[in-house]
Amino acid sequence: MSTKEENNNPRRKFLKTLGLAAGAVSGAGMLSSFTSETENEKVKVLSQDGQLVEVDAKSLKIANNPDKGIELTELQKRGREGIPGKKWVMVIDLSRCQNARKCMEACQTAHELRPEQHHINVLRMQDTKQTAPYYMPKPCYHCDNPPCTKVCPVNATFKRQDGIVLIDNERCIGCRFCVAACPYSARMFQWFEPEMTEEEKMRTYDIELNVPQKKGTITKCLFSADRLREGKLPYCVSACPNGVYYFGDRNEDAVTNGTTGETVRFSELIRDNAGYTYHEELGTKPQVYYLPPKDRRVPYKAPENQS
Amino acid sequence: MDDNSINNQTTNNSLQNIISDLTNPIKRNPIGNKIWVTFLVLVIIAGLVAYGYQIKTGLGVTAMRDYSSWGMYIGHFVFLVAVSLVGSLVTAILKLTGQKWATPVTRISEIIAVAAVALAGLTIIVDMGHPDRALNLFLHGRFASPILWDVTVVTTYLVISVILLFLPLIPDIAILRDHYTDAPKWKKKVYNILSLGWKGTEEQYKLLKKSIRIMMVLIMPVALAIHTVTSWLFAATLRTGWNSTIFGPYFVAGAFMAGAAAVIIAMYFFNKNYKLQKYLLPKHFDMMAKLLVLTSLVYLYFNINEYIMPYYKMMQLDRDHLNELFSGEESILFWSVQIFGMFIPIILLLFKKMRTPLPMMIISVFVVIGAWLKRMIIVIPTQFHPTFPIQNVPENFHHYDPTLIEITITSATVAMVLLIITLFVRLFPILPIWEIAHESGHHDIEKEGQK
Numbered sequence: 048m049s050t051k052e053e054n055n056n057p058r059r060k061f062l063k064t065l066g067l068a069a070g071a072v073s074g075a076g077m078l079s080s081f082t083s084e085t086e087n088e089k090v091k092v093l094s095q096d097g098q099l100v101e102v103d104a105k106s107l108k109i110a111n112n113p114d115k116g117i118e119l120t121e122l123q124k125r126g127r128e129g130i131p132g133k134k135w136v137m138v139i140d141l142s143r144c145q146n147a148r149k150c151m152e153a154c155q156t157a158h159e160l161r162p163e164q165h166h167i168n169v170l171r172m173q174d175t176k177q178t179a180p181y182y183m184p185k186p187c188y189h190c191d192n193p194p195c196t197k198v199c200p201v202n203a204t205f206k207r208q209d210g211i212v213l214i215d216n217e218r219c220i221g222c223r224f225c226v227a228a229c230p231y232s233a234r235m236f237q238w239f240e241p242e243m244t245e246e247e248k249m250r251t252y253d254i255e256l257n258v259p260q261k262k263g264t265i266t267k268c269l270f271s272a273d274r275l276r277e278g279k280l281p282y283c284v285s286a287c288p289n290g291v292y293y294f295g296d297r298n299e300d301a302v303t304n305g306t307t308g309e310t311v312r313f314s315e316l317i318r319d320n321a322g323y324t325y326h327e328e329l330g331t332k333p334q335v336y337y338l339p340p341k342d343r344r345v346p347y348k349a350p351e352n353q354s
Numbered sequence: 355m356d357d358n359s360i361n362n363q364t365t366n367n368s369l370q371n372i373i374s375d376l377t378n379p380i381k382r383n384p385i386g387n388k389i390w391v392t393f394l395v396l397v398i399i400a401g402l403v404a405y406g407y408q409i410k411t412g413l414g415v416t417a418m419r420d421y422s423s424w425g426m427y428i429g430h431f432v433f434l435v436a437v438s439l440v441g442s443l444v445t446a447i448l449k450l451t452g453q454k455w456a457t458p459v460t461r462i463s464e465i466i467a468v469a470a471v472a473l474a475g476l477t478i479i480v481d482m483g484h485p486d487r488a489l490n491l492f493l494h495g496r497f498a499s500p501i502l503w504d505v506t507v508v509t510t511y512l513v514i515s516v517i518l519l520f521l522p523l524i525p526d527i528a529i530l531r532d533h534y535t536d537a538p539k540w541k542k543k544v545y546n547i548l549s550l551g552w553k554g555t556e557e558q559y560k561l562l563k564k565s566i567r568i569m570m571v572l573i574m575p576v577a578l579a580i581h582t583v584t585s586w587l588f589a590a591t592l593r594t595g596w597n598s599t600i601f602g603p604y605f606v607a608g609a610f611m612a613g614a615a616a617v618i619i620a621m622y623f624f625n626k627n628y629k630l631q632k633y634l635l636p637k638h639f640d641m642m643a644k645l646l647v648l649t650s651l652v653y654l655y656f657n658i659n660e661y662i663m664p665y666y667k668m669m670q671l672d673r674d675h676l677n678e679l680f681s682g683e684e685s686i687l688f689w690s691v692q693i694f695g696m697f698i699p700i701i702l703l704l705f706k707k708m709r710t711p712l713p714m715m716i717i718s719v720f721v722v723i724g725a726w727l728k729r730m731i732i733v734i735p736t737q738f739h740p741t742f743p744i745q746n747v748p749e750n751f752h753h754y755d756p757t758l759i760e761i762t763i764t765s766a767t768v769a770m771v772l773l774i775i776t777l778f779v780r781l782f783p784i785l786p787i788w789e790i791a792h793e794s795g796h797h798d799i800e801k802e803g804q805k
Binding site: 163164165168169170171172185194197198199200201202203218219220221222223224226227228230231232234235236237238239240262263264325326329331 | 411412413414418419420421423424481482483484485487488490491493494495496498499500501502505587588590591592593596737740741742743744745746747748751
């Protein structure tokens with residue numbers, strides 16, 4: 048986008064001001080980069096206390112932009128490193144899931160996915176004819192022995208020190224070998240150009256959010272790595288109205304329920320409720336645990352109009 | 355193996371006749387040929403337009419979606435790699451084991467190999483979501499990925515195949531340089547450069563034969579490697595239908611079968627269009643047909659292993675997959691391919707009458723089409739049987755019906771293979787003149803030729 052155009056648009060200028068304010072609050076260090084044609088161009092903006100100030104055009108950003116104002120190289124670097132000392136783990140209590148699908152919605156909104164793209168997908172399961180059906184949210188399992196990262200020819204998908212399996216859309220060549228290799232169907236491909244405005248397309252790519260999404264590359268569940276960096280629970284976990292999700296750090300042996308905020312010991316939760324992972328026989332060592340769908344809080348209701 | 359009878363028939367031929375017969379296709383450019391080339395070029399242009407559209411819009415213009423995320427392109431890639439193996443089968447394995455009858459077929463199989471493997475590489479690029487980032491394979495290449503192994507061996511195979519095509523061509527190019535006096539200027543120039551100052555001295559022949567032998571030995575492990583590694587693109591996953599330990603030899607056996615059939619088709623049309631009946635004898639066809647039966651039988655054996663054992667055990671996902679193939683949605687395709695592309699060809703070719711040019715060419719067409727469809731059967735249906743059910747996605751995510759765009763692009767790559775072969779025949783002798791001359795008793799081509 049050209050700076051000239053922006054100057055002619057008062058509304059956009061206002062947004063910029065807001066952005067500047069937001070940037071200022073979150074620290075001067077974050078005001079490092081933005082797209083601009085000339086390096087030292089100055090722009091006049093209103094500051095939070097009503098004063099007209101002149102700032103570097105480079106430091107401006109749009110307020111409704113998830114862009115954190117950090118340079119791409121820094122985002123890429125910290126995104127690949129992960130958060131030291133952490134080992135993220137998720138526990139999904141199948142006895143509580145009522146197919147509310149708030150997790151799916153929150154996830155699709157945050158990652159700007161199409162309706163058919165599910166970083167987390169709530170499946171209707173029935174293990175045998177005799178057993179009761181149940182709902183099963185299925186994110187990426189962030190396996191400790193991930194079959195997907197193994198086959199990537201360019202190291203675009205990788206496992207970080209905190210256990211999260213990420214995909215770098217700036218490097219992915221779109222061969223889809225990882226899609227073929229994942230036994231849990233956790234990976235999606237951007238078959239078309241993701242729907243967004245030109246302006247949105249210009250945002251700095253955040254590897255921990257996969258936004259902006261990029262055509263011709265893979266997208267997948269990231270355990271909301273961007274939220275974890277801010278000390279918050281993942282989008283899906285906090286969106287759940289039914290207390291299905293626990294999320295936490297294995298090293299601390301503590302997981303927090305996204306609905307009730309209650310923190311419990313991970314090992315006790317798994318031990319006392321006969322927690323398990325799916326398809327352990329594949330040797331993938333998933334880091335998403337399930338609690339069995341027993342003593343369900345509400346009876347299973349067949350879905351309405353959900354294909 | 356009755357080598358003598360083959361050689362006797364060409365012995366009475368004078369060297370001048372041999373040279374004139376075998377360079378004839380280069381000198382003529384009949385109208386049929388022009389129409390053929392124009393047709394191929396049009397198909398290629400259509401493919402380029404379709405590819406431009408695919409680049410602009412995204413791979414969504416194909417029928418591939420998140421569950422069947424590999425489709426016709428990957429199947430076609432496997433097919434092209436398979437066909438290319440015949441180069442090593444005929445030029446290296448048959449020649450090194452002393453099968454003299456294979457001499458006139460070597461160059462045909464080698465040019466098929468070169469054209470097919472080159473286009474296999476291109477097909478992979480067509481399948482990529484970000485072809486502009488292909489360089490990442492070198493900048494960020496991870497050698498733990500089978501794709502890196504594939505890139506390495508396919509490139510190596512292409513290089514060795516080109517060398518193995520070119521080396522035996524040198525004396526023939528020298529013959530063209532010396533005998534094709536009314537050639538257009540540019541052709542003369544090409545022959546002059548490419549003959550590398552060949553004089554045909556005893557020492558040169560000795561060196562040439564030695565280098566060819568070295569390349570023949572080298573190409574065998576590389577040929578086995580390219581198709582084994584290609585099979586590992588599937589076998590390296592945990593998916594039912596791909597998670598198999600015999601995929602390497604299974605693919606290699608199928609490749610030899612498809613390649614042998616491709617060579618038979620080429621032989622038939624070269625014979626018909628370029629009047630090579632004196633050199634591509636019924637005996638050669640007969641031997642190629644027997645080779646096709648042999649390779650098909652080996653492939654049949656692997657098919658039995660690959661399908662019957664999992665079906666006996668009936669693990670849940672294997673059962674779902676195999677039921678789909680044997681009696682479900684894909685059963686018509688599956689059984690057509692197995693019956694018309696394998697069982698019936700094997701039985702028919704056991705009869706001597708069927709091992710004559712026209713019938714075996716028709717049988718080979720069935721084998722090649724069957725081989726192509728078989729690659730689709732290996733690649734596509736298995737992807738619809740992941741460990742978790744496919745839910746909450748649109749209807750077209752549950753099926754794979756190739757779109758016009760991907761069919762057009764795939765056709766264009768086939769046209770490119772055929773164009774490379776056609777242009778090669780317009781420029782170089784498709785049968786090895788000097789080797790045939792030597793086997794007919796003309797050992798000093800250069801001296802005799804000047805008389």
